[in-house]
Amino acid sequence: MTRELHVAVVGATGAVGQQMIKTLQERNLPIGKLTLLSSARSAGKKVTYNGEEIIIQEAKPESFEGVDIALFSAGGSISKALAPEAVKRGAIVVDNTSAFRMDENVPLVVPEVNEEALKAHNGIIANPNCSTIQMVAALQPLREKYGLSKVIVSTYQAVSGAGAAAINELKEQAQAILDEKEFTPEILPVGGDKKHYQIAFNAIPQIDKFQDNGFTFEEMKMINETKKIMSMPELPVAATCVRLPVVTGHSESVYIEIENNDATVADVKKLLADAPGIVLQDDPENQVYPMPADCVGKREVFVGRIRKDLDHENGFHMWIVSDNLLKGAAWNSVQIAESLIKLGLVK
Numbered sequence: 001m002t003r004e005l006h007v008a009v010v011g012a013t014g015a016v017g018q019q020m021i022k023t024l025q026e027r028n029l030p031i032g033k034l035t036l037l038s039s040a041r042s043a044g045k046k047v048t049y050n051g052e053e054i055i056i057q058e059a060k061p062e063s064f065e066g067v068d069i070a071l072f073s074a075g076g077s078i079s080k081a082l083a084p085e086a087v088k089r090g091a092i093v094v095d096n097t098s099a100f101r102m103d104e105n106v107p108l109v110v111p112e113v114n115e116e117a118l119k120a121h122n123g124i125i126a127n128p129n130c131s132t133i134q135m136v137a138a139l140q141p142l143r144e145k146y147g148l149s150k151v152i153v154s155t156y157q158a159v160s161g162a163g164a165a166a167i168n169e170l171k172e173q174a175q176a177i178l179d180e181k182e183f184t185p186e187i188l189p190v191g192g193d194k195k196h197y198q199i200a201f202n203a204i205p206q207i208d209k210f211q212d213n214g215f216t217f218e219e220m221k222m223i224n225e226t227k228k229i230m231s232m233p234e235l236p237v238a239a240t241c242v243r244l245p246v247v248t249g250h251s252e253s254v255y256i257e258i259e260n261n262d263a264t265v266a267d268v269k270k271l272l273a274d275a276p277g278i279v280l281q282d283d284p285e286n287q288v289y290p291m292p293a294d295c296v297g298k299r300e301v302f303v304g305r306i307r308k309d310l311d312h313e314n315g316f317h318m319w320i321v322s323d324n325l326l327k328g329a330a331w332n333s334v335q336i337a338e339s340l341i342k343l344g345l346v347k
């Protein structure tokens with residue numbers, strides 16, 4: 001029998017942290033004690049978990065004494081400072097930030113794709129970027145059966161990916177525009193070190209800072225993390241990441257080329273319909289396809305609009321949607337914790 005675990009959530013008051021607490025409550029992890037951590041700003045606030053009141057504490061190195069699993073989502077600098085402190089005290093860290101993702105000693109895990117990689121962990125496990133997780137979860141069954149030779153993705157990302165402040169900004173701007181009032185954009189785009197732009201009734205083709213190669217950091221995360229998770233360093237991947245005025249649910253238009261040229265649209269649909277964690281919603285005749293408003297609060301990755309390319313016989317197009325706070329963050333992290341327990345990796 002598994003003993004009861006001491007789990008900590010760092011960033012417990014944030015958009016992701018709140019979903020982590022909700023997901024932990026919904027799942028059946030053997031949690032004996034839950035410690036909720038934030039900055040000093042939120043210390044003292046109370047959260048009800050399984051009918052019990054838990055007082056949020058300021059995250060400090062000592063907070064991790066006796067913790068078995070620590071789920072981090074308080075930003076990269078907090079992870080860099082506190083994750084090693086948690087590991088030093090015996091905890092396994094599942095980190096939602098980009099701080100350690102490309103470190104070769106840190107497994108970057110989507111359980112449907114590379115659960116086995118957990119066995120090589122050294123205390124820290126990285127949860128991938130939200131847009132990357134939902135894409136690779138859908139591509140893995142295709143890669144396994146048909147081989148994968150190219151990926152081109154354009155994203156349509158929700159503001160909740162940029163945290164609670166961005167959700168407020170969208171709502172306030174939308175109201176101000178409807179009321180014909182002035183407003184000053186302050187949050188989006190993330191990485192907008194020179195300017196911020198209106199997000200309500202708009203689309204912003206920048207998520208995170210521009211890199212020297214013209215891609216943004218979000219785009220480079222999708223490119224590099226996809227190659228690492230799928231163990232395909234040579235796979236050609238290109239990404240364009242765009243922020244939309246949607247509160248929750250990232251959408252993606254994905255073009256892939258597979259190695260096998262016998263696969264039909266019906267084969268691809270059947271494969272995805274049977275794949276773990278994937279829901280096929282693809283019935284153009286009846287206008288059935290995934291949309292972010294329908295995926296909020298759900299853990300699965302939804303796939304539809306599957307078409308064969310008109311020019312390339314190995315090319316397929318598809319539309320992938322998922323709740324960015326769940327499969328893209330909180331649920332994937334909790335799923336990693338469940339895998340760690342299942343594989344006997346929690347001492």
Ligand SMILES: NC(=O)C1=CN([C@@H]2O[C@H](COP(=O)(O)OP(=O)(O)OC[C@H]3O[C@@H](n4cnc5c(N)ncnc54)[C@H](OP(=O)(O)O)[C@@H]3O)[C@@H](O)[C@H]2O)C=CC1
Nearest residue numbers: 011013014015016038039042073074075097129130163164
């Ligand atoms: N897998 C992925 O793709 C995703 C990863 N993330 C990662 O998770 C992080 C949090 O995202 P999100 O929840 O959306 O952000 P929010 O802005 O909504 O929440 C930030 C959280 O971090 C806490 N925090 C801030 N400063 C500190 C500090 N000095 N010490 C301890 N806690 C602190 C905040 O606590 P307080 O209430 O006290 O301010 C709050 O709980 C992101 O920065 C990103 O790195 C986020 C989304 C998706």
Ligand SMILES: N[C@@H](CC(=O)OP(=O)(O)O)C(=O)O
Nearest residue numbers: 096097098129130157161162
């Ligand atoms: N960048 C994502 C969310 C996020 O925090 O991603 P990352 O953990 O890769 O920085 C978004 O804005 O939708």
